[in-house]
Amino acid sequence: MKGYHTNWNVPDAHRESPEYVEAGARIALGQAVYDRRTALGISQAELAARAGTTQTVISRLEGGAVTPTLPLLHRLAGALEGELDIKITGTSTRAEFPLAS
Template sequence: MSGYHTRWVRPCEQVEDPERIAIREALAFGKALYDRRVALGLGIAEVAERAGMTEDEIECIEEGGTAPTVALLRHLAAALDADVRLTAGHDLGSVWFEAHAA
């Protein structure tokens, strides 16, 4: 509880805005793709070619403009020789590509 002026009130439970959640998920997805691409030393064109996508599509994902779907995550993981890892939450770091175990 927190005080407001001269009385105590219980603040309303705040429900997260679905639009904000979607934005954070898209940003986390973009960061995961960028991090893996850089770790492999690949350019956008190389990732696009490996994934059978356009450079614009890869750039859009990296900029947080594309919502992550299971199919797209799997497709990019295969192109990046990696597995997809997810954690609870919607913040940066909740999605990443991890190199296949040797």
């Protein structure tokens, strides 16, 4: 049996909308923060304390509900003990905390 949301068909016109592109950027960044935080084995509360913000902000950021400021991105990079690589094109965003070499 197929689930209700097993096949998403997003029309091309929607993929090109500024709102869709921005949402994708927020989700990509949130996923990068989540991946790095869990790899370090720290909680949202601990990350918030390290970054000088609240657990609610971290939760909303990881969920794609917050567009972070540059100062917050700087603090997150330090708090997550790494550097944040972001690649932005006109229609997509890739964000990751690369493994230290």
